[in-house]
Amino acid sequence: MALSVNGRTAIVTGAGSGINFAFAKLLVDNGCNVLIADLALRPEAKVLVDKHSTGAARVVFQETDVRDWLQLERMFEVAEGEFGEIDIVCPGAGVYEPVASKDSPDGGRYALVDINVTHPIRTTQLAIAHFLRHKENGRPKHIVHISSIAGQNATFAAPIYVATKHAINGLVRSLAKLETLGIRVTAVAPGVIKTPLWTDHPEKLKMVDDSVDEWVTPEEVATVMLALVQQDVVGETIGDRSGRGPQFPVSGGTILEVSKTVRAVGQFDDPGPGDRPGNTATDHAAVEEESFGLLATKGWGQSKL
Template structure:
């Protein structure tokens, strides 16, 4: 089974921070050429400026990926730099708690826009580009592309204080499954990775100065710790590689066992 992504052309969104940054770095270390996309241009330059110079393996793309024109420009920039795209990793995410009884829907709109619609539309546009590439190259057999969506355990659990975020994650997981079926005849695989107890940028911010919550997360995780973002990337690489050539429509959970637990206390009998 080959897990190699060497020589592949990948787009990684959310590449300036947290999980997206870890994925982009890992892909570069494994020999892929990577377009690192994020809204934070300064951080992209700080992280990937050297690799993006001259004929280096990385390129930097800064822009608001919630906008269709920006997504189109990202694909054009990728084609200009590397000639094609083989892998898309939708790692750009935002997180916010919400009042489950708030009828305004502002947080829900934000979560759906950032965590569902942006990645879904970029996936659709990228898939069309992959299909056009295969037709141009007259490739009638073999995989022509892979898409990996970064999701969260919140989409599988019920936490009322995370109503908006949970809905967006659940919708993203369904989009992964639906796109997988739709794109299978075109030889494009679509999978997801749902994380929890992983030190993402949002979790790091939430835990800052909140030792009680940190301990609660650790105690609620059977493996007894919070994982580094780098521990998620091997799963992403697997799903992006030909080693996962018969895997599509799956959302693999990387959570240290946290989703296995039901924390409701049972009275002693």
């Protein structure tokens, strides 16, 4: 199932910034065409699109609201029209749960669930349909999801976010047998990672004590994502293919935790992320106190969700 990305094509949602941008950049640096699907591009992503508008490996931006299923279908249509066959899909767009949610109390939806769960499920479904249409050529196909150590933990300050990442783990493991059809579904589970998902949320940054906690970089996570596509074995040390240290076999359903090292997450009796460097956010108490304060507010859950 290992696949060189050179000369292949990928769709990456949420690649206007963060982990998904780092993954898109790494893909194109290795000769892969990339369609970036996002609401907008941060400056670094705009530079990447402009730089690779032509050439052997191209990058195309498709403005996409991943909550809209028609726009997800259009994303595949544009990618196929630009590049032909698609080989790699990363439904990576995700959002964090602010202390004060911005969902409308009469909207009937949770945007966080639509983006973090429904969009990856629908994108995976569309990817499988596309892959099966091109089954006759025998090229392996890959779907790489982004989970989190939150998919193993419980966090009072962000219960819906935690639930969405548990859902991604369940989805990935449930689709493991697609490998018999030449489709490998895997995921990375990053630790405390320095992306806008953290840095744009002051209430989330309160959890991190820079004197104690270490940040995982988007590039470190992207390196492991590329390894999930290109390798059948991934080493504990990020980017190391020497085989000298612990090695984790990669197959459908594999979830690799990415802190400052790599660890395979077991389905049963897993010890959890623990306090490995890159996994700790030591100041949860302050955010939990704010959450209790909100619960004490008159009308919570009625006038404001």
